[in-house]
Amino acid sequence: MRPAAKPEAPGLGRSETGAAGQFADLEHERSASLLGMWTFLATEVLFFGGMFTGYIVYRTFYAEAFREAGGHLDLFWGGVNTAVLLVSSAAVAMAVRAAGQGRGKSTAGWFFSAAALGAVFIAIKAHEYTRDYREHLMPLRDLPFRFPGPHADQARLFFNLYFVMTGVHALHLLIGMGLVLVLAALSWRGRFSGGRDAPVEAVGLYWHFVDAVWVFLYPLFYLMGR
């Protein structure tokens, strides 16, 4: 294959400012990137919002059962995980700040720390899921579901919501970990220097969003039954 000819028309390749051809300059590109990310996050708010609405409706009807079911979750590990995510968000804020100042290696370090904290979160979540499975609190497919007392059916609803919402959240976190690891490698090699750090900011916004979702999941699932 021959290398592609150097683009000349606007709208192709990179302009002399370093921005993609369709943008006037890097600041223009950055504004578009941030606006795009916030638009995506608005759709994510509604994606999780549908599930939160389901939780709100069922909790309104079955408050007592939801309190009982919530008491079966692990308050300690859930709390540790909340702290882990909050600290990871601070690390990402540091990464974005470093990238804005063109310090690529520092960015890579902070992003790597955030990914490591994400891995800790996933490991703790796996530990919790395993315990729920052993206690027959995992109402997936044909798995037996056993819940003491008269509220077993409503508790089953609670655990369905718990596994779907924390599961989708964990999937988001795994995607976030993949993104920050790729960005860590790229920024180590200096890809985002000279004001070309828009991707770092956009991925940072995504990470903080995933953190913020957990900020609501934790009290709704873990704290209501204490």
Place this chain on the structure above:
Amino acid sequence: MAVNSKEGLSPAGIALIGIVLLALLALTIAIARFHWGAWNLILAMAIATVKLILIALYFMRLRYSGRTLWVFAAAGFFWLLILVGLSLSDYLTRRGPY
């Protein structure tokens, strides 16, 4: 004005917000130990909302952003309010079974 200013918090500021967020986590766990009925839910959601606002303003740098981003950030929550509000207006005013 640019969509988003490039300034943000200093490292000390980021650390401070992180510590405040962790303190709020400790507070919400402490409150959950008491049994105040409906107030438990209200306080837990109030604390979670404060944490969300801190994350959005300082970690997501909305505090240093232009109006356009504020509108886009608020839009998702505005529609969420309609989703929850209209759903509940139905469920709460109808007698079951569902």
